[in-house]
Amino acid sequence: MNTQTRNRTRTLRIGDERVNPGERKTIQLDVASLYDYTTLSIPIEVVSGVRDGPVLFISAAVHGDEINGVEILKRLLRSAVLSRIKGTLIAIPVVNVFGFNHKSRYLPDRRDLNRSFPGSPTGSLASRLAALFMNQIVNKSTHGIDLHTGSIHRTNLPQVRASLDDPETEELARGFGVPVILHSRERDGSLREAARKKKVCTLLFEGGEALRFDEHVIRVGLRGCLSVMRHIGMIPRSRRKPKRETRVFVAEQSYWVRASHSGSFRTLKNVGDHVEDGESLAVISDPFGKDPYRVSAEEGGIIIGMSTIPLVNRGDAMVHIATFSNSKRVRREMELADEDYF
Numbered sequence: 001m002n003t004q005t006r007n008r009t010r011t012l013r014i015g016d017e018r019v020n021p022g023e024r025k026t027i028q029l030d031v032a033s034l035y036d037y038t039t040l041s042i043p044i045e046v047v048s049g050v051r052d053g054p055v056l057f058i059s060a061a062v063h064g065d066e067i068n069g070v071e072i073l074k075r076l077l078r079s080a081v082l083s084r085i086k087g088t089l090i091a092i093p094v095v096n097v098f099g100f101n102h103k104s105r106y107l108p109d110r111r112d113l114n115r116s117f118p119g120s121p122t123g124s125l126a127s128r129l130a131a132l133f134m135n136q137i138v139n140k141s142t143h144g145i146d147l148h149t150g151s152i153h154r155t156n157l158p159q160v161r162a163s164l165d166d167p168e169t170e171e172l173a174r175g176f177g178v179p180v181i182l183h184s185r186e187r188d189g190s191l192r193e194a195a196r197k198k199k200v201c202t203l204l205f206e207g208g209e210a211l212r213f214d215e216h217v218i219r220v221g222l223r224g225c226l227s228v229m230r231h232i233g234m235i236p237r238s239r240r241k242p243k244r245e246t247r248v249f250v251a252e253q254s255y256w257v258r259a260s261h262s263g264s265f266r267t268l269k270n271v272g273d274h275v276e277d278g279e280s281l282a283v284i285s286d287p288f289g290k291d292p293y294r295v296s297a298e299e300g301g302i303i304i305g306m307s308t309i310p311l312v313n314r315g316d317a318m319v320h321i322a323t324f325s326n327s328k329r330v331r332r333e334m335e336l337a338d339e340d341y342f
């Protein structure tokens with residue numbers, strides 16, 4: 001088969017649009033007609049290389065208020081290296097257009113899109129959107145990256161979550177090149193789970209908090225997406241001397257430290273800090289400052305998430321800690337990696 005024939009078969013159809021090899025197109029994929037008689041559509045940018053290669057989707061704002069990924073994709077789409085792409089990139093900066101416009105995680109019916117996959121064309125609004133996304137995007141892809149942040153009032157260390165039971169997904173997760181990976185089985189109804197069932201290996205990147213841009217997270221995420229693209233052969237490796245490869249560590253497990261008392265708290269640690277067994281993380285006290293209680297780590301590790309709202313009732317989740325066989329080495333690697341980012 002000559003190149004031309006092969007490429008002609010690679011024309012990608014999304015909605016009513018066709019994207020031929022070598023083309024770059026912005027597509028509006030119609031989702032729903034709203035009750036005000038307007039139509040809502042998902043904006044999608046497809047960058048198709050002249051040469052064959054993987055089809056990678058990168059999605060952001062599946063939770064409408066998780067916006068770091070929107071900025072990551074904006075920067076990725078301006079990257080000059082896309083002119084040399086092999087295969088096809090499908091970028092969906094805002095999947096949950098409803099939530100994004102309302103600065104909300106959810107859809108108008110309070111459903112969580114990331115619990116509605118694979119969806120159904122005759123189901124709820126969330127379910128229909130999920131089904132459309134599966135049909136038009138996931139089923140046409142070979143790989144996927146779903147960009148998230150912590151939920152509202154929670155911030156996360158940049159980290160990759162993937163199901164490491166599958167060797168190809170593990171390789172993709174390692175290829176992202178952030179020091180911390182969490183082996184996480186997919187949640188029921190998540191995009192990641194639905195994609196896995198379709199044999200599209202997909203990882204999830206988490207970093208920062210809802211409704212905020214975090215420059216560090218954005219740079220880490222952008223670099224990770226480019227690194228995955230390089231890893232699967234979509235873009236060439238840099239001709240300059242390659243930067244140091246980031247060493248990647250898989251967490252043994254993770255746990256939340258919960259408030260032992262109700263009150264407001266002062267944190268003694270930050271996301272990314274290494275903590276020892278029993279080390280103090282925060283001090284909770286009542287509005288009079290009486291009876292301060294120290295909240296401590298049950299087991300040493302790296303802080304991968306934290307509540308950013310310093311008001312808690314007893315039992316509320318405060319600090320998320322991942323444990324590793326040697327968490328000091330993970331901390332050292334994070335410091336070295338940060339020197340590379342800035």
Ligand SMILES: [Zn+2]
Pocket residue numbers: 063066148149150
């Ligand atoms: Zn999310």
